[in-house]
Amino acid sequence: MIDFNSLPLLSKIILVIGFTLGIISLIIFLRYPIMLILMKYNPKYREFIKKTLVTKKTKK
Structure with a gap:
């Protein structure tokens, strides 16, 4: 193993x-x-991702 301090x-x-x-x-x-x-x-993260995908689709 290499000694990091000696490098x-x-x-x-x-x-x-x-x-x-x-x-x-x-x-x-x-x-x-x-x-x-x-x-x-x-489940809270799942709802957050769904809302994020909906807002991305409406912006396009």
Whole structure:
């Protein structure tokens, strides 16, 4: 295992940016399954999504 404190500053920055991009891409990839799970278990969220979709359709 690599000791994070022993790395040079540039390597630390690149490592942090890489992990941040990975986490963001994972969240974007799992956005729809997360929404489906929330809609299944939370009726208030389901109603919020329905209202949001209706307002988006009326704006177009």
